[in-house]
Amino acid sequence: MSRVGAAGPGTLFAWDDGVLxxxxxxxxALSRVCGACGGSLARPVAFVxxxxxxxxxxxxxxxxxxxxxxxxxxxxxxxxxxxxxxGFEFVRPAKHDEDRRPTFVPNSLL
Amino acid sequence: MAIxxxxxxxxxxxxxxxxxxxxxxxxxxxxxxxxGDKDAAYxxxxxxxxxxxxxxARIGMIVxxxxxxxxxxxxxxxxxxxxxxxxxxxxxxxxxNVMHGQWDWMNDPEIHSSxxxxxxxxxxxxxxxxxxxxxxxxxxxxxxxxxxxxxxLRMAREQKWHPVNLGQPLYNALLAGLFxxxxxxxxxxxxxxxxxxxxxxxxxxxxxxIAKKGRNQILKDYVLYPALSGKQWKSTLKAxxxxxxxxxxxxxxxxxxxHFPDGALHFTEDExxxxxxxxxxLRQVLGTANFEGSRLLHVMSGSLGYQIEHHLFPDLPxxxxxxxxxxxxALCDKYDIPYTTGPLHQQxxxxxxxIHKLSLPNKMTSDDxxxxxxxxxxxxxxxxxxxxxxxxxxxxxxSRSAS
Ligand SMILES: [Zn+2]
Numbered sequence: 001m002s003r004v005g006a007a008g009p010g011t012l013f014a015w016d017d018g019v020l021x022x023x024x025x026x027x028x029a030l031s032r033v034c035g036a037c038g039g040s041l042a043r044p045v046a047f048v049x050x051x052x053x054x055x056x057x058x059x060x061x062x063x064x065x066x067x068x069x070x071x072x073x074x075x076x077x078x079x080x081x082x083x084x085x086x087g088f089e090f091v092r093p094a095k096h097d098e099d100r101r102p103t104f105v106p107n108s109l110l
Numbered sequence: 111m112a113i114x115x116x117x118x119x120x121x122x123x124x125x126x127x128x129x130x131x132x133x134x135x136x137x138x139x140x141x142x143x144x145x146g147d148k149d150a151a152y153x154x155x156x157x158x159x160x161x162x163x164x165x166x167a168r169i170g171m172i173v174x175x176x177x178x179x180x181x182x183x184x185x186x187x188x189x190x191x192x193x194x195x196x197x198x199x200x201x202x203x204x205x206x207n208v209m210h211g212q213w214d215w216m217n218d219p220e221i222h223s224s225x226x227x228x229x230x231x232x233x234x235x236x237x238x239x240x241x242x243x244x245x246x247x248x249x250x251x252x253x254x255x256x257x258x259x260x261x262x263l264r265m266a267r268e269q270k271w272h273p274v275n276l277g278q279p280l281y282n283a284l285l286a287g288l289f290x291x292x293x294x295x296x297x298x299x300x301x302x303x304x305x306x307x308x309x310x311x312x313x314x315x316x317x318x319x320i321a322k323k324g325r326n327q328i329l330k331d332y333v334l335y336p337a338l339s340g341k342q343w344k345s346t347l348k349a350x351x352x353x354x355x356x357x358x359x360x361x362x363x364x365x366x367x368x369h370f371p372d373g374a375l376h377f378t379e380d381e382x383x384x385x386x387x388x389x390x391x392l393r394q395v396l397g398t399a400n401f402e403g404s405r406l407l408h409v410m411s412g413s414l415g416y417q418i419e420h421h422l423f424p425d426l427p428x429x430x431x432x433x434x435x436x437x438x439x440a441l442c443d444k445y446d447i448p449y450t451t452g453p454l455h456q457q458x459x460x461x462x463x464x465i466h467k468l469s470l471p472n473k474m475t476s477d478d479x480x481x482x483x484x485x486x487x488x489x490x491x492x493x494x495x496x497x498x499x500x501x502x503x504x505x506x507x508x509s510r511s512a513s
Binding site: 026030085091096 | 128135217218235238239243247387
């Protein structure tokens, strides 16, 4: 696993000033790299999100290393929760979706 | 042209496009819900078969080495073929599909997209970027998808002709024979390096990774296993080279049949950014071609005879593509969307015709594909999808440590 400890929000691969960059999120999803450090993902995969996102099992933030998930929560929002999964579905936004961001659906929660 | 301007698509109303998207979503949901033990048993069976084939081949080469020439010959030939087929299975039906994350839901520590390293020159990490992301996200988009000719061949009329292209038939033969090394260099993006656009740090990191992987592959097939055959090391070395050659030519053939037959369209970058899921689905159907064949042929092709279904659902288990294909084809018929397919020899015949025709300037040959648009010309190579990130790179915004 290749990762560098995230020192500040500016060092997060898929975020720009704390805001998700759509193109990078897609890149993380498909090339299966960590949204925080940009390195190849490991197993299990971690997702972070609000309690609501955990409840719906659909996340906006890209997949992360388990250690990187802690960095992201610390740097962006400590109230976020972390879930672990073996795999995930990447869901592109549909025309009728009000929120035009892709989502991640963990498919084998641990 | 943007997807919305494609003639094969123009007859659809926006509502119909969304309806198609919804029907494809339903196909996906059905597979996700029924994914389970039977599928897991399938991939485990394929992996076990592949490992036995490889082991039998390696053992055959070693134990036959002290034997009489009359016996050694046939054992060596059988071992060579078995190794070639094992490499094909490993790269195509196992490696390619595992790295797409098709089997991640099993949460198996071994059969997982993050841990699989395949038996070929390209490091898995670079494949997941150049193939899973660049090729699958920007499928057949000129200037983005580097699979359009692999940076070596001119495969679209919109790519500017250059006298160098006259040598295409030769480059094509070289690419086929040396395919694993062509793929190994794929993510480096030679075009960007030539233009001085490649980040030198990233290039160095990638080159190091390729050198390490390439060295291990060469050591295994050309030093270690030949050494185990003692005096007959030369025969084992030749057998391994033949097996690698078999795999190279086969994977080249299958991959080229996926996007270059006449029916597979090219696109321009317009509206790519705001493409909806339904539009993305349609671009995948229109830019891709299937081929027909037996179940065995499909397994040995990594299920890429179902290239259309693979592009629609790259992360659904490959053993489910045959049943998905029946539904996708019916959907295409219902909405009068082209579904490009044909026997393998016909599809490859069309690929060869494109390679030969496009070695010449456009005015000397006719077009066999629906046109991409009026007067569209692109430079060779890949427009960097990461260009948006470049700014942040320059600012030192993020860094990636070498593994
Ligand atoms: Zn990470």
